[in-house]
Amino acid sequence: FHLKGAFSDSSTNASIEITGLPFEPSVNQVAGQAMWRYAATNHGGGVALVTTTSKIIFYSDKVATDFIPLKHNEIGSASEVIVSGTYITSS
Numbered sequence: 031f032h033l034k035g036a037f038s039d040s041s042t043n044a045s046i047e048i049t050g051l052p053f054e055p056s057v058n059q060v061a062g063q064a065m066w067r068y069a070a071t072n073h074g075g076g077v078a079l080v081t082t083t084s085k086i087i088f089y090s091d092k093v094a095t096d097f098i099p100l101k102h103n104e105i106g107s108a109s110e111v112i113v114s115g116t117y118i119t120s121s
Contacts, residue, residue, distance in 0.1 A: 031051075031061075031062075031113075031114065031115060031116070031117075032113070032114045033048070033111075033112070033113055033114075034110060034111070034112045035110070035111055036109060036110055036111065037102060037105070037109070037111065039102040040102055040103065040105060040109070041102065041103050042101075042102045042103060043101050043102070043103055044101065044102055045087060045099035045100070045101055045102075046087070046088050046099065046100050046101065046102055046105070046111075047085045047086065047087050047099075048085065048086040049084060049085050049086075050084065051080070051084040051085075051086070051117075053119040053120075054082070054084055054119060054120050055080045055081065055082050055084060055117045055118065055119060055120070056082070056118050056119055056120035057082060057118065058079065058080070058081050058082055059079070059080055059117055059118065060077050060078070060079055060080075061078050061079065061080040061086070061115035061116060061117040062077070062078045062113055062114050062115015062116065063075065063076075063077060063078065063113070063114060063115065064076055064077065064078045064088050064111060064112065064113040065111070065112045065113070066100075066105055066109050066110070066111055074091075075090075075091055076088055076089045076090040076091040076100065077089050077091070078113045078115050080115070080117040086113070087099045088100040088111075088113075090104075
């Protein structure tokens with residue numbers, strides 16, 4: 031998969047997630063790299079985790095000690111998200 035987009039929510043403390051993958055993943059897996067353009071914080075990129083609940087969740091490469099998903103209020107409203115990756119399906 032490859033996608034580029036922006037999130038309208040830049041103020042809540044909710045985790046950034048993309049849902050609705052076309053195929054169900056067979057395991058939780060790190061699937062690719064992500065980049066945040068024009069980020070409001072020091073987060074410039076990280077990894078994309080694909081979950082068995084068909085979500086893509088982002089983790090910053092700037093947080094070395096915790097595995098905490100990136101939140102909407104950690105990026106700016108003008109931020110672009112670019113992510114590419116692959117994942118293993120259950121079929």
